[in-house]
Amino acid sequence: MALLVQKYGGTSVGTIERIEAVAEKIIGYKEQGNDMVVVVSAMSGETNRLTDLARQINPKVRGRELDVLLTTGEQVTIALLAIALEKRGFHARSYTGGQVKILTDNAHNKARILSIDAGNIDKDLKKGRIVVVAGFQGVDEHGNITTLGRGGSDTTGVALAAALKADECQIFTDVDGVYTTDPRVVAEARRLDQITFEEMLEMASLGSKVLQIRAVEFAGKYDVPLRVLSSFEEGQGTLITSESNEEDTVEQAVISGIAFNRDEAQLTINGVPDTPGVAFQILGPISDANIEVDMILQNIGGDGTTDFTFTVHRNDFETALTKLQETSEKLGARVCSGNNKIVKLSIVGVGMRSHAGIASRMFEILAKEGINILMISTSEIKISVVVDEKYLELGVRALHDGFDLAEYDEEAAE
Amino acid sequence: MALLVQKYGGTSVGTIERIEAVAEKIIGYKEQGNDMVVVVSAMSGETNRLTDLARQINPKVRGRELDVLLTTGEQVTIALLAIALEKRGFHARSYTGGQVKILTDNAHNKARILSIDAGNIDKDLKKGRIVVVAGFQGVDEHGNITTLGRGGSDTTGVALAAALKADECQIFTDVDGVYTTDPRVVAEARRLDQITFEEMLEMASLGSKVLQIRAVEFAGKYDVPLRVLSSFEEGQGTLITSESNEEDTVEQAVISGIAFNRDEAQLTINGVPDTPGVAFQILGPISDANIEVDMILQNIGGDGTTDFTFTVHRNDFETALTKLQETSEKLGARVCSGNNKIVKLSIVGVGMRSHAGIASRMFEILAKEGINILMISTSEIKISVVVDEKYLELGVRALHDGFDLAEYDEEAAE
Numbered sequence: 001m002a003l004l005v006q007k008y009g010g011t012s013v014g015t016i017e018r019i020e021a022v023a024e025k026i027i028g029y030k031e032q033g034n035d036m037v038v039v040v041s042a043m044s045g046e047t048n049r050l051t052d053l054a055r056q057i058n059p060k061v062r063g064r065e066l067d068v069l070l071t072t073g074e075q076v077t078i079a080l081l082a083i084a085l086e087k088r089g090f091h092a093r094s095y096t097g098g099q100v101k102i103l104t105d106n107a108h109n110k111a112r113i114l115s116i117d118a119g120n121i122d123k124d125l126k127k128g129r130i131v132v133v134a135g136f137q138g139v140d141e142h143g144n145i146t147t148l149g150r151g152g153s154d155t156t157g158v159a160l161a162a163a164l165k166a167d168e169c170q171i172f173t174d175v176d177g178v179y180t181t182d183p184r185v186v187a188e189a190r191r192l193d194q195i196t197f198e199e200m201l202e203m204a205s206l207g208s209k210v211l212q213i214r215a216v217e218f219a220g221k222y223d224v225p226l227r228v229l230s231s232f233e234e235g236q237g238t239l240i241t242s243e244s245n246e247e248d249t250v251e252q253a254v255i256s257g258i259a260f261n262r263d264e265a266q267l268t269i270n271g272v273p274d275t276p277g278v279a280f281q282i283l284g285p286i287s288d289a290n291i292e293v294d295m296i297l298q299n300i301g302g303d304g305t306t307d308f309t310f311t312v313h314r315n316d317f318e319t320a321l322t323k324l325q326e327t328s329e330k331l332g333a334r335v336c337s338g339n340n341k342i343v344k345l346s347i348v349g350v351g352m353r354s355h356a357g358i359a360s361r362m363f364e365i366l367a368k369e370g371i372n373i374l375m376i377s378t379s380e381i382k383i384s385v386v387v388d389e390k391y392l393e394l395g396v397r398a399l400h401d402g403f404d405l406a407e408y409d410e411e412a413a414e
Numbered sequence: 415m416a417l418l419v420q421k422y423g424g425t426s427v428g429t430i431e432r433i434e435a436v437a438e439k440i441i442g443y444k445e446q447g448n449d450m451v452v453v454v455s456a457m458s459g460e461t462n463r464l465t466d467l468a469r470q471i472n473p474k475v476r477g478r479e480l481d482v483l484l485t486t487g488e489q490v491t492i493a494l495l496a497i498a499l500e501k502r503g504f505h506a507r508s509y510t511g512g513q514v515k516i517l518t519d520n521a522h523n524k525a526r527i528l529s530i531d532a533g534n535i536d537k538d539l540k541k542g543r544i545v546v547v548a549g550f551q552g553v554d555e556h557g558n559i560t561t562l563g564r565g566g567s568d569t570t571g572v573a574l575a576a577a578l579k580a581d582e583c584q585i586f587t588d589v590d591g592v593y594t595t596d597p598r599v600v601a602e603a604r605r606l607d608q609i610t611f612e613e614m615l616e617m618a619s620l621g622s623k624v625l626q627i628r629a630v631e632f633a634g635k636y637d638v639p640l641r642v643l644s645s646f647e648e649g650q651g652t653l654i655t656s657e658s659n660e661e662d663t664v665e666q667a668v669i670s671g672i673a674f675n676r677d678e679a680q681l682t683i684n685g686v687p688d689t690p691g692v693a694f695q696i697l698g699p700i701s702d703a704n705i706e707v708d709m710i711l712q713n714i715g716g717d718g719t720t721d722f723t724f725t726v727h728r729n730d731f732e733t734a735l736t737k738l739q740e741t742s743e744k745l746g747a748r749v750c751s752g753n754n755k756i757v758k759l760s761i762v763g764v765g766m767r768s769h770a771g772i773a774s775r776m777f778e779i780l781a782k783e784g785i786n787i788l789m790i791s792t793s794e795i796k797i798s799v800v801v802d803e804k805y806l807e808l809g810v811r812a813l814h815d816g817f818d819l820a821e822y823d824e825e826a827a828e
Contacts, residue, residue, distance in 0.1 A: 016470045053494060056430045058501040065500065068508050069493035072486035079483030080467060086479065087472040094482050098512070099557055143513055 001033040002167035003125070007135065007157035010044035011174050012231035013077050019043075022172075022231070023084035026130060030090065035125045037164060039135045039157040040081055042073025063108050067137070067147045071096070074134035074153070082132050091129040095120065097137030097145070102156065104138035104146045111138060111146035113155065116163035133160060154215035162222035169219065169226050170237075171211060176230035177238035178203065178210055180405040181258035185396050188406035192256060194239045197226075199256045202348040202382045216240065254351035254358060255403040258396050261344045264294065265317035266375065266386060267310055267324050271334025274306040281331060282308055285323045291316040295344070295377045295384065305334070309375060311386065314340050342374060343392045346384040347399060359383050365402035371395050415447040416581035417539070421549065421571035424458035425588050426645035427491050433457075436586075436645070437498035440544060444504065449539045451578060453549045453571040454495055456487025477522050481551075481561045485510065488548035488567070496546050505543040509534065511551030511559070516570065518552035518560045525552060525560035527569065530577035547574060568629035576636035583633065583640050584651075585625060590644035591652035592617065592624055594819040595672040599810050602820035606670060608653045611640075613670045616762040616796045630654065668765035668772060669817040672810050675758045678708065679731035680789065680800060681724055681738050685748025688720040695745060696722055699737045705730040709758070709791045709798065719748070723789060725800065728754050756788060757806045760798040761813060773797050779816035785809050 006026065013019050022040075030036050050069050054061040078094035085092035097104075100120065104111035121131050135153025138146050148155050154171055161169035176191060178200065183189040195203070197220030204213050210228055219226040219240065229237030272278055279298060286293060295311045312320045317340040328336035352358040362383055366373060371394065375386035387395055400406060420440065427433050436454075444450050464483050468475040492508035499506035511518075514534065518525035535545050549567025552560050562569050568585055575583035591605040592614065609617070611634030618627050624642055633640040633654065643651030686692055693712060700707060709725045726734045731754040742750035759780075766772040776797055780787060785808065789800035801809055814820060 016467060020471065050490065053430060053490070054497055057434060057494060057498045061497055061501075063500075065493045065496040065506070065508055068496070068510075069490060072489045072493075075486045075489070076464065076467070076483060079479045079486075080471060082479040082482070083468055083475055084471045086477075087475075092479070094479055096482075096559075099559075145510075145513075 001035070003035040003037070003164060004029060004168055004170060005037045005039065005157050005161040005164065005166045006170045006172060007039040007153055008041070008172045008231060009153065009174070010041040010047070012172050013040050013081065014044035016080070018231075019077070019080050020084050023081060023088060025172075025231075026085065027088060027090060030130060037121060037125070037131045037133065037160060037166070038081065039133045039153055039160060040074060040077040041135050041153040042070075043077055046073040046076065064144060067108050067145050070147055071134065071137040071145050074136055078132045078134045085130050085132070091127070092132055093124050093129050094132040094134070096134045097156070098139040098143065100133060100138075100160075102138035102159070104140055104148070106140040106142075106144065106146065108144075108146055110149040111140070113138060113148070113159045116159055118160070118163045121160075121164065148214075152212065152214075154212040155218055158215045158218045158222075158224055158226065161224045162218070166224065168239075169224050171215075171226065171228050172231040173210065173228060174231065175210055175228070176233050176235050177228050178240070179257065181396055181400050182260070185260070185393055186258075186400045186406075189400065190406055191235075192238050193236065194241065195256055196350050197240055197242060198381055199348050199350055200226075200240045202346065202379075203257055203259050211240075254355045255347050255349035255405065256351070257348050257405065258399045258403075259346045259348055260392060260396055261346075262389070262392065263314045264311045264342050264344050264386065265314045265320070265338065265340035266342050267312065267317075267320055267336075267338045268307065269309075269324055269328055269331075269333050269336045270307045271301060271303075271305040272308055272331050273333075274300070274304055278306060278331070279308070282324070282327055283310070285327055286310075286312070286320055289316075289319055289323055291320050291323075295375060295386070297375055297377065311342075311344070311375070339374075341389045342386050343389045344384050344386050345392070345395045345399065346382050347403065348382045350381050352383070353380060361402070362399065365398050366395060369394055369398045371398075415449070417449040417451070417578060418443060418582055418584060419451045419453065419571055419575040419578065419580045420584045420586060421453040421567055422455070422586045422645060423567065423588070424455040424461070426586050427454050427495065428458035430494070432645075433491070433494050434498050437495060437502060439586075439645075440499065441502060441504060444544060451535060451539070451545045451547065451574060451580070452495065453547045453567055453574060454488060454491045455549050455567040456484075457491055460487040460490070478558055481522050481559050484561055485548065485551040485559050488550055492546045492548045499544050499546070505541070506546055507538050507543050508546040508548070510548045511570070512553040512557065514547060514552075514574075516552035516573070518554055518562070520554040520556075520558065520560065522558075522560055524563040525554070527552060527562070527573045530573055532574070532577045535574075535578065566626065566628075568626040569632055572629045572632045572636075572638055572640065575638045576632070580638065583638050585629075585640065585642050586645040587624065587642060588645065589624055589642070590647050590649050591642050592654070593671065595810055595814050596674070599674075599807055600672075600814045600820075603814065604820055605649075606652050607650065608655065609670055610764050611654055611656060612795055613762050613764055614640075614654045616760065616793075617671055617673050625654075668769045669761045669763040669819065670765070671762050671819065672813045672817075673760045673762055674806060674810055675760075676803070676806065677728045678725045678756050678758050678800065679728045679734070679752065679754035680756050681726065681731075681734055681750075681752045682721065683723075683738060683742055683745075683747050683750045684721045685715060685717075685719040686722055686745050687747075688714070688718055692720060692745070693722070696738070696741055697724070699741055700724075700726070700734055703730075703733055703737055705734050705737075709789060709800070711789055711791065725756075725758070725789070753788075755803045756800050757803045757809075758798050758800050759806070759809045759813065760796050761817065762796045764795050766797070767794060775816070776813065779812050780809060783808055783812045785812075
């Protein structure tokens with residue numbers, strides 16, 4: 001018997017039929033003897049419908065009243081799911097974020113959870129009730145309704161699991177787990193049984209969008225075991241846990257997965273006089289223009305000057321280049337250039353910490369395919385390279401193959 | 415400068431355009447220097463849409479979770495109206511029933527208001543904000559969401575006006591006031607400038623459905639001046655106040671209006687041995703069958719027996735007749751009969767208290783038209799007669815004419 005917090009996204013509860021199917025699924029877990037707390041999103045399309053209504057009045061709508069509006073989406077789902085559970089003879093009780101209560105700061109439309117009072121839920125669980133909680137929402141200290149920003153239902157699930165000290169937080173979605181890479185690019189991509197929070201963060205932020213990054217961070221911080229499963233298919237999904245579980249899985253591959261990002265653009269400024277504060281002088285104007293910078297490289301140019309390269313989202317390329325040209329003139333740099341036809345490929349894995357030579361093996365694999373590397377950046381559990389966009393599929397497949405990620409696929413294992 | 419509580423029904427806020435029109439209307443009142451508190455219903459059709467969703471899961475749905483579901487309807491409207499007000503440069507703040515807070519008992523789907531904490535609203539008004547409150551909803555002492563039952567937004571408006579000691583509670587609807595009778599029956603029907611709570615209750619319960627009866631009772635109990643106006647046309651509407659204002663309007667007609675009810679059925683039991691408790695023996699089984707009884711008449715039969723007649727809703731006729739036949743046999747009554755082709759016509763007016771001969775004038779008017787009276791019932795401010803249903807229109811027109819109700823119509827007054 002365990003305490004499970006499950007989260008079902010908008011697609012999983014998108015119709016009455018699906019809500020009834022989710023009710024059946026929850027009852028299955030309940031009948032196995034588990035205590036069940038379920039977090040749901042708005043029915044798919046509902047948040048967009050509500051946003052459209054508000055935008056008909058004010059295209060730039062935001063703030064307190066938008067939260068009052070959007071939170072009705074999840075409130076509809078919790079009621080319908082509770083009704084579906086009760087019709088099947090199970091005691092259920094729904095809660096809005098404010099009723100739980102989930103206390104947040106007052107940053108409307110993108111609030112952060114401060115604390116959760118799980119007293120009501122504890123009482124309900126003791127009475128054998130199934131608890132259904134609206135995702136994505138909370139209240140501030142004055143009782144104003146807040147939202148955590150889109151996709152925030154994952155965070156609600158993890159935060160509740162942490163507050164209730166749940167045995168597992170299970171995120172049901174339309175994919176059946178985390179894969180070694182995008183199966184649309186590599187048909188042999190394999191579902192991972194287990195992955196660490198850190199690896200998941202690198203995979204997610206690099207483009208394998210399965211879970212909200214904030215939810216993973218939260219789960220890592222409070223060490224909540226997190227499992228990604230399919231709403232529509234049976235299966236164990238992927239368990240995301242803290243690093244300590246690594247020892248249990250000695251057979252784990254050195255590399256967990258290959259991530260990639262198509263939306264990159266690279267900017268370079270060469271021959272900058274190398275004085276203290278030059279990095280800030282270059283990146284300050286970029287940041288002031290609300291452009292997020294991803295990779296940053298600085299190299300010594302050899303003649304007392306410095307070469308400086310960074311990447312931004314492709315949508316920000318033109319603006320960033322204009323800013324950089326201004327800076328270039330101001331600093332008396334030699335030349336300033338950009339390239340928005342690039343992609344980033346990364347290998348991710350906690351295993352590389354204890355294995356030497358992973359980087360050189362990566363470069364070898366790419367070199368064999370004739371793929372020229374434009375930039376390299378490394379962290380403890382990740383190595384990223386920037387290459388010409390035409391090499392994306394070739395590069396990902398080569399790395400997936402080269403690091404034997406398809407090796408343990410189902411057919412081979414049976 | 416006054417404090418006004420305004421209530422806009424579902425039709426008045428049925429589309430984004432209408433919500434924007436309501437915002438303009440509110441701003442008009444605000445700019446005249448009034449403090450504004452606005453109660454809104456769900457957009458028309460929304461409550462039915464939500465109910466349909468729930469009924470797809472459970473056709474007999476009711477209770478706590480239905481309230482969680484339905485209250486989202488008003489929550490959407492308060493947010494959209496607040497957004498529309500803010501877009502026009504006015505500070506607005508929306509509140510759900512729970513946020514106000516409107517404390518109710520825990521009778522889900524038909525809760526009654528116990529108290530209102532108007533502290534938040536007072537603060538907002540002092541800051542110059544327009545306050546928008548969700549009608550129809552509250553919370554019980556444990557924070558569970560409750561609803562007041564359909565149409566309960568009128569009650570929310572009146573209760574808020576009472577709690578805030580508002581100068582007037584204005585109910586905006588799709589009619590421009592209370593009429594002397596139904597204009598579909600009598601084209602010359604006249605809008606009343608003023609009417610007492612008691613008269614309004616008699617008019618409403620007798621079929622002129624403009625306001626929720628509970629809202630009128632509430633307004634009368636707390637002496638909240640209540641005005642019914644059109645959302646779509648300009649005009650003063652009808653002011654409903656306590657009787658004390660009668661003195662101001664010496665010119666007021668003796669009769670305020672003619673009400674009627676098509677849905678009546680009459681049941682009679684003749685020759686019942688006249689013993690104590692006979693009325694209870696007859697009506698007990700009817701009441702046990704959850705049938706509401708309207709008019710009740712008991713007459714001495716002349717031979718030591720009693721004749722007993724009562725009316726019920728036409729839908730309950732068959733059941734009531736079966737019950738009555740059982741009672742008839744038990745009591746040894748002579749005969750038991752029924753008629754479901756009848757209607758009730760009533761004249762209503764506080765003026766009749768101080769005017770003799772109103773009843774005989776009513777009977778004279780009906781007699782002149784050859785209308786046979788089947789039952790008569792009187793109260794202090796109302797005389798009702800039951801007649802054959804074929805006489806409904808003829809009877810109403812004759813009474814409207816006979817009591818000069820069309821006399822002060824706009825054209826004649828100018």
